[in-house]
Amino acid sequence: MERPYVIVSAAMSLDGFLDDVAPERLVLSNEADFDRVDAVRAGVDAIAIGAGTVRADNPRLLVRSPERRAMREASGRAASPLRAVFSPSGDLDPEAHVFNSGDRVVVYTSVIGARVCPLDSASAEVVATSEEEVDLEVALDDMAARGVERLLVEGGGVIHTAFLSADLVDEVNLAVAPFLLGERGGARFVYETGFPQSPERPLRLAEARAIGEIALLVYRRT
Template sequence: MSERPYVLLSCAMSVDGYIDDATPERLRLSSPADFDRVDGVRAACDAILVGAGTVRADDPRLLLRSPARRERRIARGQPGDPAKVTLTWSGDLDPEARFFTTGEARKLVYTLPGTAAGLAARLGDRAEVVDAGDPVSLPAVLADLSARGVRRLMVEGGGGMHTRFLTAGLVDELHLVVAPFFIGDPSAPRFVGPGVFPQSPERPMRLDEATRIGDLVLLRYLAGGARG
């Protein structure tokens, strides 16, 4: 088995690079057709990773929408849903969040050594808490996931996770959906934050696909050194 899973990062953003607005209600940047496409991509992955901030802000279920896709996974001997993975530095996670309470998929929480014991006690049997070092090491997280049989990992946000994975050079494939409008609010969250990205003008990603989905466009990039 490889040292780390193949990492696919998926994001929908406005034309000016925002993944939400600054209002309390979640902004939908996608469409039913694109939600179904994302569901198909999820079904082909072994695990889905989001940051703890996304768990707190969006309360995602991270389950497949399509019963048929779930049944096909089970027929192949896989769990019905991909495993759920999150990273937290503070340990500030609600055991009642839908991340933990929905679905039968394995739930994994990676955190700091000083946070792990207390968080494990609060979450109980709802998730497995894993010490990922101080600071939390993405290569260590990926190595642990690989050892658990995760061959294909989907990273779904938020902007902090996008930035960490991209600046670390740990993304093999990027699915970027662009919505046909602007947000224009500097207080709203963006696709990525500041950082030193290896995907630079001297080492650009390769555009492998551009697909129209109604008024949306899907741009599928392969990063340098992507392993297919």
């Protein structure tokens, strides 16, 4: 069984930040790019985020466009893709939007995290992948068994770093805002570690275009 095709998606500043340190969420994109992301969501089988993104952004991870939702249903699929949360600790808020809108969520965690996870079976299915961490390959195998062929990973930086460093990413979609954050920067697109996408094995630029003042860059595995 092949693992899902993995797409990493993010909006970031020119210097690689996903957010600043202010209490309010920094908007890095525009409505046209939000609609593009919604189209990407509508075309995948699952959307995944890390626990940090649940806490910071409290997203619902649903397809927003009624037309796209209707097209998915007409093809025999759910209105929105399967939603997944990666949390080694299992420390998640049961009141978060993702657990209270749409179908149940799959939470990939550790054996330790599964013991303490406060979610009930009505809102989430908890899957322990290893003793102390989330084993990404086990999680991807589980998704493949559920019929997931295309997975969209929406962040944040910790989960981006994990997937990229494990060489489990087939495509990267970056919406780059026309400013730098510098010392105001908060969460990053990726964090320091070893990456196989090196100068010796770079990704291939598949698309580059302007969406208003936003630059969309799409890279694929060579």
